[in-house]
Amino acid sequence: MRKEYLLLRYKGDKTMQLIDAHIHIGKHSFCDVKNSVFKYDLCATYEEVIELMDMNNIGKAVILPIPHKDFDTEKTNDYVFEAYQKYPDRLIPFCRIDEHLEENLKKGFRGVKLHLLYEDIEIKDIKKELQLIEDANVPIIVHAKFADKPKQIKQIFKYAPNINVILAHMGRGHLYTGEQTISNALALRKYPGLYMDLSTVGDLQAIINVCEIIGYDRVIYASDYPFGKNCLNERYNYADELSILKRHLDGENGECVFGRNIEGLLNLRSDVFVRRAKKTDVDPIMEIFGCISSEDQKFLAYNSKASLIRQIIRSERHCYVAIHENIIVGFLRESGRPEGFSLLEEIVVLPSYRGKGVATKLLDYYHRAFFKNMAKTNASNNKMINILRKNGYIAENPDAPRIINWVRNGEIT
Numbered sequence: 001m002r003k004e005y006l007l008l009r010y011k012g013d014k015t016m017q018l019i020d021a022h023i024h025i026g027k028h029s030f031c032d033v034k035n036s037v038f039k040y041d042l043c044a045t046y047e048e049v050i051e052l053m054d055m056n057n058i059g060k061a062v063i064l065p066i067p068h069k070d071f072d073t074e075k076t077n078d079y080v081f082e083a084y085q086k087y088p089d090r091l092i093p094f095c096r097i098d099e100h101l102e103e104n105l106k107k108g109f110r111g112v113k114l115h116l117l118y119e120d121i122e123i124k125d126i127k128k129e130l131q132l133i134e135d136a137n138v139p140i141i142v143h144a145k146f147a148d149k150p151k152q153i154k155q156i157f158k159y160a161p162n163i164n165v166i167l168a169h170m171g172r173g174h175l176y177t178g179e180q181t182i183s184n185a186l187a188l189r190k191y192p193g194l195y196m197d198l199s200t201v202g203d204l205q206a207i208i209n210v211c212e213i214i215g216y217d218r219v220i221y222a223s224d225y226p227f228g229k230n231c232l233n234e235r236y237n238y239a240d241e242l243s244i245l246k247r248h249l250d251g252e253n254g255e256c257v258f259g260r261n262i263e264g265l266l267n268l269r270s271d272v273f274v275r276r277a278k279k280t281d282v283d284p285i286m287e288i289f290g291c292i293s294s295e296d297q298k299f300l301a302y303n304s305k306a307s308l309i310r311q312i313i314r315s316e317r318h319c320y321v322a323i324h325e326n327i328i329v330g331f332l333r334e335s336g337r338p339e340g341f342s343l344l345e346e347i348v349v350l351p352s353y354r355g356k357g358v359a360t361k362l363l364d365y366y367h368r369a370f371f372k373n374m375a376k377t378n379a380s381n382n383k384m385i386n387i388l389r390k391n392g393y394i395a396e397n398p399d400a401p402r403i404i405n406w407v408r409n410g411e412i413t
Contacts, residue, residue, distance in 0.1 A: 017059030019092075021262045022141065022168065022199045022222030023049055025083055026066035026076055033070040038118070044226045046083035050090060052225065056239050062092045062222075062262065064141065067115035073098040081109065092266060094141065097121070097129050105136040110266050115143040116152065123152060127159045134160040137273045139265045141197070143168040149180065150187035157191055161369045162274070164265055166220060170196045170210055175232060178206025185213040192368060195261065197222035204248055216253040220261050221245065272329065272358055274365040277319035282310055284328040285321065288350055299381045300346050309333065309346070320365055322349070322358045330358040332366055341407075342370035347387075363391045371411035377404050 026043045043066065053061055063083055065076030077095045081104075084093040094111040095104045096119070101112070112133050114121065123130075133140050142165055144152045149171040156165055167188070173179030178201060188194045196214065198207050199222035211219045229236040249257050267273055277285065286309075289302055297303065312333060313319050322330030330349040334342045344366070349358045367373065375393060377384045379402055393406040 017259050017263075018057060019221070019259045019262050020053070020058050020061040020223050020225070021166070021220045022064065022197050023061045023225045024064050024066055024227065025049055026071065026079060030066065030071045030075040030079070031068075032072050036068075036070040038066075038068045038070050040227065040231055042226045042230055046079075046086065046091065049083075049225070050087060052238060053090065056242055059259075060090055060092060062094055062111065062141075064094045064113040065096050067096055067113050067143070068118040069120050074100070077104060077109075081107070084108070097126060101129055102132050105132065105138060109138070111138045112140040113143075114140055117143065117145045123155045123159070130156060130160040130163060134163040135275050137267070137275055139164040139166050139195070141166045141168050144171055146173075149184055153188055153191070153194065157193065162193065162365050164193045164195065165191075166195045166197050166265075168197055168222075169200050169224070170198060170207070172201050172206075175200050176202030176229070178203030178209075181206045181210050182213070185210045189214045192364070194218065195220055195265065198245070198257075199224035200228050204244065207245075208248070211249075211253070211257070216249075216256045217261055219257050220265075221249075221258045272322050272324045272353075272356070272361055274320055274322050274330075274361050277313050277316065277321045277331070279314045279316055281319075281321055281328060282313045285313055285319075285331045286310065288328065288331055288348055291351055292348060293351075296348070299378050299384070300348065305346075318345075320362060322353075322362050324353070324358075329353040330362050332362040334366060334370065337374060339372075341372045341374050342366075344373060344375040347384075359387055360391065363387075367391070367408075367410055371409070373408040373410070375406040375408075377406065378402065379404055 024044065025046050027045070028043050031038065046063065049061060049063065063080050065080050073096050077098070080093045080095065084091050093109050094113045095101070095109040096113060116123070140163060142153065142156065144167065149167070153165055153167060156163065167184065170181040171184040172181050181201060185196070194214070195218045196210060197220045201207055223238060223241070225238060226236070246254065264271065286306070289297065289306070318334050320332045321328045330353065332347045333345040335345055337343050347359055347362055373393070375388055377388065379400055385404070388406050391408070392410060393408045396405045396407060398404060
């Protein structure tokens with residue numbers, strides 16, 4: 001029998017799972033350093049976490065390794081995956097960055113935890129890893145260093161513009177304060193891949209203010225168990241902290257914060273997602289072109305460009321694909337132009353997936369990688385004209401009889 005604690009009920013008789021997006025598990029035996037600077041005598045087993053979840057009506061939890069340089073990375077990752085294998089319906093595994101990152105993401109880890117301070121990592125040294133995370137379409141939870149947190153997050157987006165970053169603890173200063181949270185939100189709200197978890201903020205008004213600044217659809221419930229008030233040598237009452245938040249975050253907003261946002265980031269609802277195209281994608285991409293109408297092929301000048309498109313895909317540059325249930329359902333290609341502009345060359349979607357937002361998802365991904373865009377359309381291609389207008393493109397010569405030139409400047413300042 002399915003337990004009642006897996007569901008929360010909201011206004012309008014809606015039900016959803018409550019998900020805690022930030023729980024650490026690990027053992028002290030994973031620490032390789034005799035006199036470790038890791039001062040907290042806090043570790044939790046996955047059995048303890050499951051018990052905590054059952055007691056507090058938590059349906060699922062994102063479980064994270066102990067993210068400290070003194071703790072063996074492979075042991076901490078392996079323990080998290082062991083927990084997931086034992087409780088696959090309850091626990092969602094995230095890993096730390098190491099030389100096995102690509103293998104771990106293929107293995108089944110659903111995201112990455114990065115503690116820039118405790119792990120003593122410089123962002124400039126993990127550019128390749130950030131791009132692996134971006135291509136795997138999994139989120140990264142980042143605990144930033146103390147000084148200028150927005151600068152650190154912006155640097156991550158510089159290297160991987162389409163990565164989804166969850167700023168742990170809203171980037172707050174001291175434990176259980178709203179210090180820096182508002183300024184972080186104001187500085188980072190223009191980045192669509194930026195999310196914030198509210199763990200150990202404690203200042204309810206600051207949490208509400210951040211929600212209003214970046215949107216309730218980008219704030220995520222999290223506890224940081226077993227840390228939190230335990231780090232202040234105070235009693236940590238999980239139920240009390242959760243109860244206060246639930247009273248003030250209800251209705252549709254609460255539904256987003258307590259589950260829907262992290263569900264979307266983790267693709268738990270089988271949403272379409274976008275990644276860079278790989279050379280192995282050539283055949284399924286070309287099959288999409290074969291499925292579209294002869295009129296659409298004519299608008300795209302497909303017959304004259306087919307060989308070039310194949311060549312560009314194989315180069316693994318300039319191309320993106322939309323995926324649904326392991327099937328490529330859409331394709332976009334761009335090319336560089338002077339003055340920092342990118343030209344949108346083609347965008348094509350399987351006929352059976354049209355009208356479902358696939359083109360918009362492809363364009364959103366493209367626009368996060370390139371802020372200044374150009375496009376050209378046949379003056380009679382009304383479908384493409386409507387898509388471009390909907391996504392912020394402006395016609396330079398709207399009355400042209402044959403080819404209309406479009407520009408878009410969405411540069412983040």
